[in-house]
Amino acid sequence: MTDLRSDFVGIKSPNPFWLASAPPTDKEYNVRRAFQAGWGGVVWKTLGSEGPPVVNVNGPRYGVIHGPDRRVLGLNNIELITDRPLEVNLREIKSVKRDYPDRALIISLMVPCDEDSWRDILKRIEDTGADGVELNFGCPHGMSERGMGSAVGQVPEYIEMVTRWVKQYSRMPCIVKLTPNITDVRKPAEAAKRGGADAVSLINTINSITSVDLDLFAPQPTIDGKGAHGGYCGPAVKPIALNMVAEIARHPETRGLPISGIGGITTWRDAAEFMALGAGNVQVCTAAMTYGFKIVQEMISGLRDYLDTHDMALSDLIGRAVPNVTDWNQLNLNYVTKAVIDQDACIKCGRCYAACEDTSHQAIAMRPGRVFEVIEEECVACNLCVDVCPVEDCITMRELAPDETDLRTGIPRGGYANWTTHPNNPMSKAAE
Amino acid sequence: MSQTRLSPGIVSGRLTPDELAANFTDVAPPLAPHEARVAADRCYFCHDAPCITACPTGIDIPLFIRQIATGTPDAAAMTIFHANILGGMCARVCPTENLCEGACVRMDAEAEPVRIGALQRYATDGLMAQQGHPFRRADPTGKRIAVVGAGPAGLSCAHRLAAKGHDVTIFDARGKPGGLNEYGIASYKTVDGFAQAEVEWLMGIGGITIETRKALGRDLTLESLQNDFDAVFLGIGLGAVNALRAEGEGFRNVQDAVDFIGDLRQCGDLLSLPIGRDVVVIGGGMTAVDAAVQARLLGAENVTMVYRRTRDQMGASQHEQDHAASKGVRIITGAAPVAVIGDDDHAEAVEFAYTAVVEGQVHLTENRFRLKADQVFKAIGQRLEKPLDALKLTGSGKIAVTGPGRTSIERVWAGGDCAAGGDDLTVTAVAEGRDAAEDIDARLMGRPVEIPG
Numbered sequence: 001m002t003d004l005r006s007d008f009v010g011i012k013s014p015n016p017f018w019l020a021s022a023p024p025t026d027k028e029y030n031v032r033r034a035f036q037a038g039w040g041g042v043v044w045k046t047l048g049s050e051g052p053p054v055v056n057v058n059g060p061r062y063g064v065i066h067g068p069d070r071r072v073l074g075l076n077n078i079e080l081i082t083d084r085p086l087e088v089n090l091r092e093i094k095s096v097k098r099d100y101p102d103r104a105l106i107i108s109l110m111v112p113c114d115e116d117s118w119r120d121i122l123k124r125i126e127d128t129g130a131d132g133v134e135l136n137f138g139c140p141h142g143m144s145e146r147g148m149g150s151a152v153g154q155v156p157e158y159i160e161m162v163t164r165w166v167k168q169y170s171r172m173p174c175i176v177k178l179t180p181n182i183t184d185v186r187k188p189a190e191a192a193k194r195g196g197a198d199a200v201s202l203i204n205t206i207n208s209i210t211s212v213d214l215d216l217f218a219p220q221p222t223i224d225g226k227g228a229h230g231g232y233c234g235p236a237v238k239p240i241a242l243n244m245v246a247e248i249a250r251h252p253e254t255r256g257l258p259i260s261g262i263g264g265i266t267t268w269r270d271a272a273e274f275m276a277l278g279a280g281n282v283q284v285c286t287a288a289m290t291y292g293f294k295i296v297q298e299m300i301s302g303l304r305d306y307l308d309t310h311d312m313a314l315s316d317l318i319g320r321a322v323p324n325v326t327d328w329n330q331l332n333l334n335y336v337t338k339a340v341i342d343q344d345a346c347i348k349c350g351r352c353y354a355a356c357e358d359t360s361h362q363a364i365a366m367r368p369g370r371v372f373e374v375i376e377e378e379c380v381a382c383n384l385c386v387d388v389c390p391v392e393d394c395i396t397m398r399e400l401a402p403d404e405t406d407l408r409t410g411i412p413r414g415g416y417a418n419w420t421t422h423p424n425n426p427m428s429k430a431a432e
Numbered sequence: 433m434s435q436t437r438l439s440p441g442i443v444s445g446r447l448t449p450d451e452l453a454a455n456f457t458d459v460a461p462p463l464a465p466h467e468a469r470v471a472a473d474r475c476y477f478c479h480d481a482p483c484i485t486a487c488p489t490g491i492d493i494p495l496f497i498r499q500i501a502t503g504t505p506d507a508a509a510m511t512i513f514h515a516n517i518l519g520g521m522c523a524r525v526c527p528t529e530n531l532c533e534g535a536c537v538r539m540d541a542e543a544e545p546v547r548i549g550a551l552q553r554y555a556t557d558g559l560m561a562q563q564g565h566p567f568r569r570a571d572p573t574g575k576r577i578a579v580v581g582a583g584p585a586g587l588s589c590a591h592r593l594a595a596k597g598h599d600v601t602i603f604d605a606r607g608k609p610g611g612l613n614e615y616g617i618a619s620y621k622t623v624d625g626f627a628q629a630e631v632e633w634l635m636g637i638g639g640i641t642i643e644t645r646k647a648l649g650r651d652l653t654l655e656s657l658q659n660d661f662d663a664v665f666l667g668i669g670l671g672a673v674n675a676l677r678a679e680g681e682g683f684r685n686v687q688d689a690v691d692f693i694g695d696l697r698q699c700g701d702l703l704s705l706p707i708g709r710d711v712v713v714i715g716g717g718m719t720a721v722d723a724a725v726q727a728r729l730l731g732a733e734n735v736t737m738v739y740r741r742t743r744d745q746m747g748a749s750q751h752e753q754d755h756a757a758s759k760g761v762r763i764i765t766g767a768a769p770v771a772v773i774g775d776d777d778h779a780e781a782v783e784f785a786y787t788a789v790v791e792g793q794v795h796l797t798e799n800r801f802r803l804k805a806d807q808v809f810k811a812i813g814q815r816l817e818k819p820l821d822a823l824k825l826t827g828s829g830k831i832a833v834t835g836p837g838r839t840s841i842e843r844v845w846a847g848g849d850c851a852a853g854g855d856d857l858t859v860t861a862v863a864e865g866r867d868a869a870e871d872i873d874a875r876l877m878g879r880p881v882e883i884p885g
Contacts, residue, residue: 068473347540350479370482390476391541 002307013040013104020283021108028092037293041104046081060221063210074236110136132173138204153179156191163195201260205231234286238264249278268302276321337397345394352385446731455729472501486535489516509559523553527749565636570597583611585667585848588865594639605647615694618722666846671817680772683779689723689811708807715811717747740768837868
């Protein structure tokens with residue numbers, strides 16, 4: 001059975017599944033239950049400076065996007081960092097870590113952007129026994145208005161500066177948590193690296209308004225008739241997070257910088273995808289907030305099963321897909337596929353037809369008896385039919401054999417050739 | 433167990449009031465909003481959806497389900513009512529497994545269709561529970577139309593005509609409007625007086641008057657209607673029950689199943705409704721099932737349905753057959769009655785012969801059996817009560833029609849069970865009444881015909 005033990009920048013945990021800094025990790029009670037359920041590590045909900053703690057709204061903190069059957073697809077929150085006294089959190093962290101020495105316990109931090117504040121907080125957490133710190137440069141609501149969270153994460157120079165302070169005043173591994181609310185995630189990642197960060201974690205939540213109450217004409221969640229943007233997370237943000245993880249993993253300046261993957265991870269498969277794109281471990285929040293801590297058991301068994309069947313070690317998985325992430329201009333334009341509909345599996349709903357006929361390339365014919373057939377002469381292999389078909393594997397894409405003629409273009413399939421050499425590309429001519 | 437429960441003969445009060453109340457509750461209780469949303473989410477919004485094609489009234493089912501899913505059930509109800517003004521009743525009585533739900537692509541996917549009937553009821557119940565009527569009449573045309581029969585065909589026709597600004601008078605032979613909706617359908621399918629409530633709601637459009645206890649051939653003549661009105665629509669149903677053509681048919685306790693169903697529906701207190709201990713129902717259609725199941729629910733100990741052909745040829749849908757079986761009705765197929773055995777004027781048993789179907793024809797074999805019976809219900813099909821001399825009939829004895837219900841007589845239309853074609857279903861009658869109304873309107877107003885749905 002594959003060993004799932006994880007070593008992330010020297011922080012050991014029995015598996016690579018950590019709970020992200022968020023409401024589930026706000027206090028001892030929750031974290032103990034999480035460890036009992038099997039979570040490999042926890043990033044304790046963000047601590048702030050000593051003094052009166054922040055206050056939260058007393059109305060709803062979350063907004064939601066539902067899929068069919070009220071499945072939670074996206075969650076948005078306007079909760080701030082911990083609103084409990086610093087000393088209470090520190091005492092609890094110490095107590096939990098003492099009882100769970102094999103689990104990773106990271107402390108998330110967010111204090112004002114000055115050297116003293118960071119030095120002080122690092123001093124305060126020194127004797128908790130925690131395994132590392134995560135710098136919260138990501139939260140996009142509330143704290144950012146006070147010059148913290150994403151207000152720092154959006155300025156690479158600040159990231160570098162604060163990271164440098166943290167490395168100067170602490171020997172703990174330092175993970176810098178990045179905000180996705182920027183144009184190019186590689187810049188803050190570079191800054192973290194320059195500042196001496198041991199790793200980056202991403203993504204934090206995305207600026208968002210989940211919905212508008214059409215009776216109150218106010219964003220949701222609505223607090224006394226008003227709403228503020230919140231941070232969006234959950235399955236809906238996974239594609240955005242995957243891309244950002246991959247960008248950092250393959251960028252020459254940041255390649256090799258350890259990444260803790262975050263963003264909509266709900267199942268073992270999501271986790272494996274993040275790891276294949278370069279994440280050394282993963283952090284989870286919305287899935288636990290939706291289903292409870294027990295989901296980690298599926299994640300553990302699923303990842304183990306996958307690695308077993310593929311005869312891979314956990315380390316073999318990490319970064320394995322990175323070499324296959326490329327730029328569009330490197331894609332093989334001579335690779336040709338055609339949609340194929342499995343008539344036995346087809347339930348005759350006609351969604352492929354509606355999608356192709358109304359919005360794509362008119363490459364599916366509807367024959368008598370609701371028989372749907374691909375017209376290869378028209379099919380550009382866009383895959384939309386595959387995507388809208390409700391039956392898994394009913395429509396597949398067939399790769400043309402070498403030299404097989406593409407009935408749409410009348411041209412036999414050739415070898416690898418991309419846009420950089422394509423005759424329609426003016427730049428390719430200029431290069432001649 | 434009370435003595436009455438096992439008393440021989442046809443007696444009332446076999447069950448306690450509580451048992452009766454439990455037995456005759458809504459067979460398919462309405463969906464709660466959450467259930468409706470879950471059920472609606474399963475619809476694939478198919479292209480040119482097979483469920484629409486399978487619906488005789490052509491309701492845009494994917495559209496109304498999407499309207500439910502997006503939180504606008506009243507809009508969903510309007511989608512339904514535009515095609516089928518009796519969408520509420522159809523949601524309750526349609527054999528959906530043979531129609532929309534049978535055609536649902538989810539049947540191929542996982543043999544579990546989208547719950548179209550239940551969703552239709554959810555939408556229509558919601559809108560009908562609100563004040564007022566959702567359709568507005570067009571400006572008055574001054575045209576007057578007689579509709580004979582206040583069943584599904586007549587009501588559907590009348591509503592569509594009234595909507596177009598015509599004035600409609602409905603004549604019905606019975607004391608209450610509704611036709612088979614009121615007199616011919618099992619009580620547990622349409623509880624709480626729904627049939628009458630639906631008629632009242634439908635009448636809310638205005639421009640329709642109903643005259644009850646006015647039967648064609650008794651109180652009215654077709655000729656007088658033709659003289660007094662601009663057009664006539666006949667939706668008179670099939671008033672007579674086919675004969676068994678078996679010895680002993682005249683015994684007092686050999687009854688028409690439709691009468692039993694009608695009596696039950698009109699009975700204020702089921703405790704007072706007598707039922708046999710050993711009941712035999714002859715026939716294999718919906719009426720047979722409705723009679724057999726209700727006999728059981730009233731406390732009959734042994735109820736047997738006997739049908740002369742094979743099970744797959746039964747008019748009752750599989751769902752109906754399963755429902756009957758679940759209520760303890762025994763179903764025997766491939767047997768036909770040859771004689772009702774009895775004393776004086778009183779049947780005591782029915783003798784059946786097993787049948788052999790050769791090239792579609794039913795032949796009796798020498799293999800016989802007897803079923804004890806203190807009550808026998810005939811449910812072997814209905815026919816026109818009194819042929820109308822002037823009207824051309826088909827070989828099967830129904831009113832011959834062409835196109836949208838045009839009879840052989842100018843300005844006389846027909847639809848529903850009395851007219852040729854269709855499946856003798858409520859929903860078919862609704863479609864025929866509606867389409868005839870469109871044709872009548874087009875003819876009277878000189879407009880091109882538009883058949884909706």
